[in-house]
Amino acid sequence: MDVKTIILGFLSEGEMSGYDIKQAFSNSIGFFYDASFGAIYPALRKLEEEGLVTKQEIIQSGKPNKILYQITDSGKDLFYQEMASPIVPPILRSDMLVKIFFAGNRTVEEREELFANGLQMQKKLLENTKKAFAKMADSLDPYQTFCWKYTMNHLEMTIKFIEDQAPHLLKQ
Amino acid sequence: MDVKTIILGFLSEGEMSGYDIKQAFSNSIGFFYDASFGAIYPALRKLEEEGLVTKQEIIQSGKPNKILYQITDSGKDLFYQEMASPIVPPILRSDMLVKIFFAGNRTVEEREELFANGLQMQKKLLENTKKAFAKMADSLDPYQTFCWKYTMNHLEMTIKFIEDQAPHLLKQ
């Protein structure tokens, strides 16, 4: 699953601008697949070249003009195909876990700080996710709600795991 | 945390070849940070250019010769600094969660298959992780063991979450 395919997914639910799509990434699926403007705009250009989306410029007053993108039938076909392809394993890059992995040679104070920082980051992430979910919950379908709950569950379990295990490790 | 820094981390514990380093990625931290040969060999070349590692060719009979890399004092300094830098949030790319997020428009059969596939993948991942852990457990320090247990805990929680929630979603 790449950025182009995910954009087709968003456009399946209605026309959107590049800016709208960035909002959708950040506010909806950012936890399990994020993308920057620098990935989204070039992806939209390629999708248009391939005939998977069409565009329409909207003249606005008081705001910059915007370009709305619509998915085409071949775009829908491709998205449908991608959705039916086998699930591939997740890719994770966790700075926290790498730092813990190599913590064996560090001082007790450094380890304490490491766990405190990790815990703080996870708690901040959970707090932000809960706030964002509260704002969106009404507009979500059951599958989208599942993803949000998965994220919150994951963060809660991570916090619990660190709080349970870290004292043991630091006592030794 | 990038591939170069993680290689310095491995070399802190003793000299290794590029091949050894690939093994260490795959067998130890692959779940939360993986890297390919095509990332490792160029990273080693850059580390040598920067004076952070030195190398030594070992002539072997019956096997291809290998090049062992050693970390230098400035390599150790840099690694130490990186380890003390603030933890940045994890980056995740989950094909499964994206597919679930967009499952709202699919048929009941397609959704059932999606959850079945997702569950199967997570179970396979857990099984592989448990087997690999059983082989390594003796040689791990408490911080490395923490990372393995974190991984297994995460996979178990994910499986439990899907098994609990999916029947609800599919009944509707």
Added chain:
DNA sequence: TGGACCATGTAAGTAGTTACATGATTCG
């Protein structure tokens, strides 16, 4: 009045992946 929001886009750089090239040995 300063920051957040709306809005698009490019250039330069980073950081990889995948596939290819090579080839002996060892194990089941």
Added chain:
DNA sequence: CGAATCATGTAACTACTTACATGGTCCA
């Protein structure tokens, strides 16, 4: 006898991030 292991490396490509460029509106 075929697959896995050991072992290094490059070329072509993919896919992205970060920073820059621009500028009006709205709200506290």
